[in-house]
Amino acid sequence: MCISFTLLYLATSFSQNYSKFWRFSKKETQITKGMKTGPLESGESSSDATPAKLMISVVAVLDFMLRILAAAGTLGSAMAMGTTEETVPLFPQSILLNAEYSDLPMFTFFVIANSVACAYLVLSLPLSFYHIISSAAKSSRIILVVFDTVMLALVTAGASTAAAIVYLAHKGNANANWFAICQQFNSFCERTSGSLIGSFAAAFVLILIIITSAIAISHR
């Protein structure tokens, strides 16, 4: 299914590129007035789509799809962490202990960081789509790389902060007298650990996005 989606996207982007060149050349003929060489012009302009421009289009399509993937990953992580709540009775004193993401400031930072990254990725989708159409836009690609790097650092920071606390919750620490809370809160621990996977995957996908942007910038 993914392969067919990829091929569909490649086909639409190539057809857009060719049709854009043909439409541009048609405008030229209208300006010069009276040169009815439409088919000839299209034949000439389709040879302008050099292999380098095709590669940049392919890379831009890949960038667009990876952005959607990363947005889904961060959104899933934020939602999984944000909706976790567990209440456990403490038998000897018959009181209820509640565990939520807002009890630990590191988990709060994780949810906020992933939400911000998801919002940025969704907002950058139109610019990424514009890069598919126009393969000569270098300055806006650099701006996108700048923001992608900042988001990569943010997502990685959030994910590794939460990972440190999840590790502590699983294992505890005898030297610091920190008790492993996962022994009481089973489902809370499981869900928070699972939401980390989505965030780390999104960070990896962001690295791939930055690399594809660099390849697109460095090509002629």
Next chain:
Amino acid sequence: MKSDDHAAIDVPESSAVAKGKAPLIATPREQKSRFKKGLGIFDFLLRLGAIIAALAAAATMGTSDETLPFFTQFFQFEASYDDLPTFMFFVIAMALIAGYLVLSLPFSIVTIVRPHAVAPRLLLFILDTVALTLTTAAGAAAAAIVYLAHNGNPNTNWLAICQQFGDFCQKVSGAVVASFVTVVVLMSLVLLSGVALKKH
């Protein structure tokens, strides 16, 4: 009609050009290569700064042992970085980053000497992005533990250990700050490489 004689205009060369002393305006390609050389030199200097910061972070965390002069029945009286696995990961990761940055110095010199070569810059860009991720991960994980050591957490019954181990806490916090300085420098290195990759 012979228009060749009328079309050809004779412009006598200036005496300065004949003597070979006329100032030549730098061609666009020379301007570009000077700009890229400047970027390469700045990249090299930033790399040196990042090496110093990463080594400082690893060394400060690695030498942060503290032994209290008294003892009680309930609390540990010795604190070191290898008591917490997160700090061990921090030391190993920062040492790795410092080693990578030292090994990337020759590639940085190559980008100064050959300003228009794309392959070394692209390689450095990709590796710097990976290094940025690793440094951020190590710094953020250690920062989480340091925050916990300073403030504790009443919901999970985790006590703040900085009350007893003041020196240990200070050194460890300093190491985390140094690692975030490394993160900032690595980020600017990535951005510099991104600008330098552009072929105007």
